[in-house]
Amino acid sequence: MATKLHSSKIIDIYSALTDTELELPVVNSGISAGFPSPALDFVDISIDLNKHLIKHPSATFYGRVKGHSLKNAGIDDGDLLIIDRSLEPQNGKIAVCYIDGEFTAKRIKIKKDEIWLMPENENYAPIKVGKDNDFLVWGIVTHVIKSF
Structure with a gap:
């Protein structure tokens, strides 16, 4: 769990824990906002959100608006x-x-x-x-x- 570093009436700041991995399935071809896609039956690619969203782990933090x-x-x-x-x-x-x-x-x-x-x-x-x-x-x- 992230550690709360600072709290104010505007934003709460938390440390980012990036030493864990969580591979989640992803539909690589995109998700249609129109008609359903049969591609959902063939989800076999995964994504780790830490690796995808955080480029500089030691300098990255979360903030709650x-x-x-x-x-x-x-x-x-x-x-x-x-x-x-x-x-x-x-x-x-x-x-x-x-x-x-x-x-x-x-x-x-x-x-x-x-x-x-x-x-x-x-x-x-x-x-x-x-x-x-x-x-x-x-x-x-x-x-x-x-x-x-």
Whole structure:
């Protein structure tokens, strides 16, 4: 089980355990969203989600989303983020940032000498990162795991 490293009202951060393997069957040809495919009778390929989703195990963490600021990006309250701390921040990427004592997940916007944390929900205001803010791009979101 993953270890909870930090909890806040915005996001909970967990360590990623990648020393286990779990091979699960996968339909390699894709799954039709229209008519059923007879290919489901011939599932014989497997996938290990640790290997598929986590490229840098020692730098990867999970984060549980709390809130709705990224709903228009398809990230909802309760979703599980896979966060890679080894990746460099890039304009337009969704990142987990530490600002003034709290973790938050936002799309980062870098323009000239400014950094903005952009929500993906019109009900939330962008956050301009200033020189007085205690700020760090903690990691880049690489995947989102949803429950339905």
